[in-house]
Amino acid sequence: MGKKRAVVLLSGGLDSTTCMAxxxxxxxxxxxxxxxxxxxxAKELIAARAxxxxxxxxxxLVIETNMEDxxxxxxxxxxxxxxxxxxxxxxxxxxxxxxRNLIFLSYxxxxxxxxxxxxxxxxxxALDYSGYPDCRPEFIRLFQQVADYTTKAAVEEGRRIIIKxxxxxxxxxxxxxxxxxxxxxxxxxxxCYAGGPEACGRCDSCLLRLRGFAEAGxxxxxxxxxxxx
Amino acid sequence: MGKKRAVVLLSGGLDSTTCMAxxxxxxxxxxxxxxxxxxxxAKELIAARAxxxxxxxxxxLVIETNMEDxxxxxxxxxxxxxxxxxxxxxxxxxxxxxxRNLIFLSYxxxxxxxxxxxxxxxxxxALDYSGYPDCRPEFIRLFQQVADYTTKAAVEEGRRIIIKxxxxxxxxxxxxxxxxxxxxxxxxxxxCYAGGPEACGRCDSCLLRLRGFAEAGxxxxxxxxxxxx
Numbered sequence: 001m002g003k004k005r006a007v008v009l010l011s012g013g014l015d016s017t018t019c020m021a022x023x024x025x026x027x028x029x030x031x032x033x034x035x036x037x038x039x040x041x042a043k044e045l046i047a048a049r050a051x052x053x054x055x056x057x058x059x060x061l062v063i064e065t066n067m068e069d070x071x072x073x074x075x076x077x078x079x080x081x082x083x084x085x086x087x088x089x090x091x092x093x094x095x096x097x098x099x100r101n102l103i104f105l106s107y108x109x110x111x112x113x114x115x116x117x118x119x120x121x122x123x124x125x126a127l128d129y130s131g132y133p134d135c136r137p138e139f140i141r142l143f144q145q146v147a148d149y150t151t152k153a154a155v156e157e158g159r160r161i162i163i164k165x166x167x168x169x170x171x172x173x174x175x176x177x178x179x180x181x182x183x184x185x186x187x188x189x190x191x192c193y194a195g196g197p198e199a200c201g202r203c204d205s206c207l208l209r210l211r212g213f214a215e216a217g218x219x220x221x222x223x224x225x226x227x228x229x
Numbered sequence: 230m231g232k233k234r235a236v237v238l239l240s241g242g243l244d245s246t247t248c249m250a251x252x253x254x255x256x257x258x259x260x261x262x263x264x265x266x267x268x269x270x271a272k273e274l275i276a277a278r279a280x281x282x283x284x285x286x287x288x289x290l291v292i293e294t295n296m297e298d299x300x301x302x303x304x305x306x307x308x309x310x311x312x313x314x315x316x317x318x319x320x321x322x323x324x325x326x327x328x329r330n331l332i333f334l335s336y337x338x339x340x341x342x343x344x345x346x347x348x349x350x351x352x353x354x355a356l357d358y359s360g361y362p363d364c365r366p367e368f369i370r371l372f373q374q375v376a377d378y379t380t381k382a383a384v385e386e387g388r389r390i391i392i393k394x395x396x397x398x399x400x401x402x403x404x405x406x407x408x409x410x411x412x413x414x415x416x417x418x419x420x421c422y423a424g425g426p427e428a429c430g431r432c433d434s435c436l437l438r439l440r441g442f443a444e445a446g447x448x449x450x451x452x453x454x455x456x457x458x
Contacts, residue, residue, distance in 0.1 A: 061299070063294060067292075069292070096381055098338070099342065099380065102379050103335040107296075107299070110327035111327075113327040133383075142371070149365070149371055151328065151362065152325055
């Protein structure tokens with residue numbers, strides 16, 4: 001009998017790459033899924049592919065979709081400015097993409113069903129995150145409920161597909177420590193919203209990442225145009 | 230103040246077109262959303278566009294996505310045969326597309342949020358349907374729960390987006406009667422899975438439609454290659 005299969009939502013960033021490492025350490029055969037959804041830059045897809053190759057995945061599914069035609073986010077609409085990093089703000093920032101995690105998990109569920117996978121890994125994180133509602137534990141719990149009523153696998157065969165969120169209770173520091181312990185290929189990842197040749201070091205995502213590495217006492221191996229003092 | 234806005238999932242078939250008529254009769258400004266998801270034929274998108282034009286919609290959003298790369302359905306994979314119509318079968322048929330309604334509703338939710346729409350209409354139907362799990366009331370109820378935890382609109386402003394299923398408790402006969410009363414443009418619709426120049430009259434979808442019209446005592450205005458005796 002082969003390994004159990006797992007679909008892993010892979011953006012090419014720190015969190016999803018650590019999820020790949022966790023899923024592998026738990027004995028899964030990895031089936032990463034990524035999305036070209038009209039985001040500002042393709043750099044994260046190049047990173048995702050590199051991570052998938054690093055783990056020798058049989059297949060890396062890339063879903064193509066024009067989510068930018070829905071609009072409403074600085075990540076998919078160039079007319080909306082990217083917010084400059086401010087980790088203390090309390091409102092949901094302009095980088096929020098309406099229903100993104102719901103859409104991504106829905107595709108992952110269909111893919112898991114076709115593959116016969118028992119698990120979907122998603123690197124959501126409710127502590128050090130950007131304030132998006134669809135990263136919270138309650139969102140995942142409710143998605144699990146709807147998943148259990150959606151698939152033919154669950155309805156006809158009682159075969160549930162479980163949403164696994166190994167990072168949900170971790171700080172960014174702890175994610176870096178976990179990834180390092182599991183030898184996640186941090187050098188292949190990218191987290192920057194701006195998507196330049198080097199990470200900007202200024203957006204929310206860069207700030208969160210750099211703070212996590214600093215607190216973990218680990219050197220972030222990727223290049224930055226600017227590192228905070 | 231303008232009319233309230235509603236997103237309507239529009240496939241160009243009998244049910245979703247009747248949903249357009251219902252939403253209009255309830256005073257909504259209609260924002261139809263359709264999907265080019267690797268289905269066998271584009272005929273339903275042509276029908277959807279004609280229905281959107283009939284209702285003078287300001288915009289008809291077509292989401293493009295390679296769901297066929299997920300596979301697992303006769304509707305998106307030409308290597309899987311379309312089942313010949315059998316309305317008495319009990320298992321879920323090969324035309325089931327894994328997680329399709331979940332994916333479609335998730336996009337509709339993001340779109341509704343961006344538009345400031347308060348409602349999403351979907352023409353699911355739990356009586357005369359093809360046995361898909363994601364057409365059942367419980368699925369819709371659970372999706373509503375997750376929707377209430379997903380959007381920035383709901384989380385920050387308490388502005389819920391309601392999933393409306395006006396056809397869920399109707400038979401096909403009653404749907405035909407409702408659509409006729411509301412002058413839904415049945416002549417523009419298509420329901421056939423096969424997608425030929427005329428409806429095949431043999432697939433599940435044609436059989437359900439024809440039975441509905443016959444029981445309602447209404448003549449189906451579209452052309453069929455063959456009508457059952």
